[in-house]
Amino acid sequence: MAQATSAAHLLVSVESVLAQTYPHFEYILMDNCSTGRSAEVAETYTHRDSRICLIRCSEFLSQLANYYRAPTQISDESEYCKIVRADDLIFPNAVNGAISNKIRLLFGTSLKQSTSTT
Numbered sequence: 006m007a008q009a010t011s012a013a014h015l016l017v018s019v020e021s022v023l024a025q026t027y028p029h030f031e032y033i034l035m036d037n038c039s040t041g042r043s044a045e046v047a048e049t050y051t052h053r054d055s056r057i058c059l060i061r062c063s064e065f066l067s068q069l070a071n072y073y074r075a076p077t078q079i080s081d082e083s084e085y086c087k088i089v090r091a092d093d094l095i096f097p098n099a100v101n102g103a104i105s106n107k108i109r110l111l112f113g114t115s116l117k118q119s120t121s122t123t
Contacts, residue, residue: 012042014092021094027101032057038065
């Protein structure tokens with residue numbers, strides 16, 4: 006998960022990942038030099054769930070550059086990658102569906118888009 010400074014959205018996003026029906030995954034939270042409470046929120050989750058790894062980056066990168074940096078941190082054993090931004094929300098069967106359909110790279114759905122009223 007590539008993240009900037011959005012602790013409130015991060016809480017919802019992390020919970021949506023932890024609610025996955027497929028339980029065998031590695032969850033990497035990338036702290037892209039957050040200046041808000043995001044890093045603190047992410048840290049609390051690392052103590053709650055052993056699947057979560059927080060990587061605190063020493064150099065701030067643009068959003069696009071951080072997207073390229075994040076997948077380099079996954080383990081060699083990983084066959085699939087789902088990029089979930091700090092303001093994304095994923096459905097409980099997202100990872101299971103991706104594996105069933107052999108989709109190797111997925112992106113989440115923005116909370117801003119899914120909660121907006123038009």
